Amino acid sequence: MVKTKLPQGLPTRQQVLDFIASSDEAAGKREIAKAFGLKGTEKIALKSLLKDMAEEGLIDGNRTAFHRMGGVPRVTVLRVVEIDEGEALAIPDTWQPDDATPPPRLRIVEPKGRARSREAALKAGDRILARTEEAGKGWLAYPMKKIAVREEQLLGVIEIDGAGKGWLAPVDKRVRNSVPVSDLGGAAEGQLVLAEPAGRSPRAGMKVTEVLGDPLAPRAFSLIAIHKHGIPFVFPEKALEEARAAAALPLSEDMREDLRHLPIVAIDPIDARDHDDAIWAQPDGQGGFNAVVAIADVSFYVRPGGTLDREARKRGNSVYFPDRVVPMLPEVLSADVCSLKSGADRAAMACHLTIDAHGRVTGWRFTRAMVRIAEVIAYEEAQRRIDAGEAAPHLAHLWEAWRLLEKARHARDPLELELPERRVVLDAAGKIAEVAVRERLDAHRVVEDFMIAANVAAAKALEAKVAPVVYRIHEPPSREKLIALKDYLATFDRKLALGQVITPSLFNRLLKDVSDEAEKALIMEAVLRSQTQAYYGPQNAGHFGLSLGSYAHFTSPIRRYSDLLVHRALVDAYDLEQPRPKGGEVPPATGLSDRDRSDLGRVSEAISVAERRAMEAERETIDRYVAAWLSARVGEVFDTRVTGVQKFGLFATIVGLGGDGLVPISTLGAERFGYDEKAHRLIGEQSGVEFAMGMMLKLRLAEANPLTGALKFEPVDVAEGVRRIERRGGRADSKPKPKGKFIAGQRGRPGNIRHQGKKR
Numbered sequence: 001m002v003k004t005k006l007p008q009g010l011p012t013r014q015q016v017l018d019f020i021a022s023s024d025e026a027a028g029k030r031e032i033a034k035a036f037g038l039k040g041t042e043k044i045a046l047k048s049l050l051k052d053m054a055e056e057g058l059i060d061g062n063r064t065a066f067h068r069m070g071g072v073p074r075v076t077v078l079r080v081v082e083i084d085e086g087e088a089l090a091i092p093d094t095w096q097p098d099d100a101t102p103p104p105r106l107r108i109v110e111p112k113g114r115a116r117s118r119e120a121a122l123k124a125g126d127r128i129l130a131r132t133e134e135a136g137k138g139w140l141a142y143p144m145k146k147i148a149v150r151e152e153q154l155l156g157v158i159e160i161d162g163a164g165k166g167w168l169a170p171v172d173k174r175v176r177n178s179v180p181v182s183d184l185g186g187a188a189e190g191q192l193v194l195a196e197p198a199g200r201s202p203r204a205g206m207k208v209t210e211v212l213g214d215p216l217a218p219r220a221f222s223l224i225a226i227h228k229h230g231i232p233f234v235f236p237e238k239a240l241e242e243a244r245a246a247a248a249l250p251l252s253e254d255m256r257e258d259l260r261h262l263p264i265v266a267i268d269p270i271d272a273r274d275h276d277d278a279i280w281a282q283p284d285g286q287g288g289f290n291a292v293v294a295i296a297d298v299s300f301y302v303r304p305g306g307t308l309d310r311e312a313r314k315r316g317n318s319v320y321f322p323d324r325v326v327p328m329l330p331e332v333l334s335a336d337v338c339s340l341k342s343g344a345d346r347a348a349m350a351c352h353l354t355i356d357a358h359g360r361v362t363g364w365r366f367t368r369a370m371v372r373i374a375e376v377i378a379y380e381e382a383q384r385r386i387d388a389g390e391a392a393p394h395l396a397h398l399w400e401a402w403r404l405l406e407k408a409r410h411a412r413d414p415l416e417l418e419l420p421e422r423r424v425v426l427d428a429a430g431k432i433a434e435v436a437v438r439e440r441l442d443a444h445r446v447v448e449d450f451m452i453a454a455n456v457a458a459a460k461a462l463e464a465k466v467a468p469v470v471y472r473i474h475e476p477p478s479r480e481k482l483i484a485l486k487d488y489l490a491t492f493d494r495k496l497a498l499g500q501v502i503t504p505s506l507f508n509r510l511l512k513d514v515s516d517e518a519e520k521a522l523i524m525e526a527v528l529r530s531q532t533q534a535y536y537g538p539q540n541a542g543h544f545g546l547s548l549g550s551y552a553h554f555t556s557p558i559r560r561y562s563d564l565l566v567h568r569a570l571v572d573a574y575d576l577e578q579p580r581p582k583g584g585e586v587p588p589a590t591g592l593s594d595r596d597r598s599d600l601g602r603v604s605e606a607i608s609v610a611e612r613r614a615m616e617a618e619r620e621t622i623d624r625y626v627a628a629w630l631s632a633r634v635g636e637v638f639d640t641r642v643t644g645v646q647k648f649g650l651f652a653t654i655v656g657l658g659g660d661g662l663v664p665i666s667t668l669g670a671e672r673f674g675y676d677e678k679a680h681r682l683i684g685e686q687s688g689v690e691f692a693m694g695m696m697l698k699l700r701l702a703e704a705n706p707l708t709g710a711l712k713f714e715p716v717d718v719a720e721g722v723r724r725i726e727r728r729g730g731r732a733d734s735k736p737k738p739k740g741k742f743i744a745g746q747r748g749r750p751g752n753i754r755h756q757g758k759k760r
Contacts (some may be wrong), residue, residue, distance in 0.1 A: 218430025287357030317611025359408030522694030623709030661711025
């Protein structure tokens, strides 16, 4: 409540309005009566007064709280419009006052602790049902329910049926049914659009709010992911202005360690858009090495508190698609001034490492430095030079130092899982030239192990100063997942004793003992499913997968906000602040803001959510590209491996390509199949034929949907006209299922087909 002493006795209408507007809490009848010291009959008079004010249109509300009339309803639907420094801001989904009155912005107060699920964190575009209250000059909203996306805004492709009626075929493969469109908004058949409900009733259909164009055009697949996941991709002009001003900041050479004489090299993908890191190593004459891991000094250019910083935090990380990158920072910084380009002087945060003859990092120190990268080398070229014996001494030294780091890595025995990465190569026109699995080279491991060493050093350096740390946390598997894994391994006559300490070494030994490749693939899939998802947080819980007690992300501040926070913490802890330029507007300090220092948990959770958003968007976009690549190969037979088993069918991936698709149980034959949930198997009740995870199968590609990324397979030895089994009665249904026309020219999934002018 307000602290100002209020006049005692029955208030006037204006005093009630002033109290509601200035109150820090929900202003109900009880609060008003207490504030004005009302008792007995005065409370009855207040009730009558509030009723009159409501009838006169001065206030609205219910028995527990009141608002000024024209404010926000006590319970209403809100749309999240912005995530500002980890806090969600929303506006009323429908705003009735005249157009000259902008809708109020409400700060969403999300639950804390266990009540707040990481998966349920809000993002821009989400709609919620919330309880609202007016606090001072602002509004607060307390979420009651998150409204499912499929009930609200949808991204899809317009179809027109034989009767001329419009339908929206969603591009999200989890939304199976097409929905009617009552307002096309100028959209034509085949166009990619954003649509939302035209009214409260489902019968009102959808109305198109934005036409995005040809869904199969180059760059459309990433655009679908950007809109679907609400990824911010346009910088406000204020942020661009700040970025340009930051890029012009002079570097104080006398306040930086000069490392320009060292032949530091950046080893990156051939198509890298930015260069965060570069490395150098030299023998120390005692069997070990002195090394430098130079990282772009983004904290010098992106200062806390400005629009540029808020935009970077909102994004959380850069998002990489085959055809574009949605950067965390404007390109003048991410692709130019901050990027460690060869032959150019660049500001860097240098991590100096001392590596002993056993590969242990025995010492580290951090400085702000000036570097001049000797060369930017692609992984493949660096590997070629090493293999051909053509590497210059500075490159050869990196490999020699890495061999020591590799020893230490083997000693701690981190989790070793083979996780192939798909690579989509586009031609100059933006069309797919190749889809392949990215080759894993020693050059990748060299960079990876140097980065891990620097990340560990950053975490321990901050711990030594009892400074705030944004840890990269990977917790051990939960007991529930371990029990499920134990039950699954028992189907192979393999044991997992839960009474022992669970370590990565345990899983590595388990996989090493499996000689049969098919069985090994099965068990590796099961081990992968048992793992928890990594996240960011200020309370250290170790990194299980890397077998490390302290780990932080330090090496990619151009593309990860977590790393920028770690840099700022190092600036504070080790007195690395730079002098501020004289004259003009003085930029803020480059360390942590007071707000972040006091509550790293809030921003850590926000960037964890942003990371998961980016991972989903990137994976779905790759799926769409792969489906587009395969759409011309429908009918071909592929070698596949079963990656999942459910009671309704199998999931399989194409070996060497990674395209994932469904094998419906109806295509497996005319008999019933029982589902063994613990063993992840389908078993034929008559034949005893089993389908299990990890099995190698020859499957025919039946459908490929580029818009959803969905594939569908069928066994090669099952005719297309196979009888289908009625799941309930067990009768054979010999009637063929009608085939529809998929919008991209292939047969569609249920809900995305047209048959004789009707939507199914």
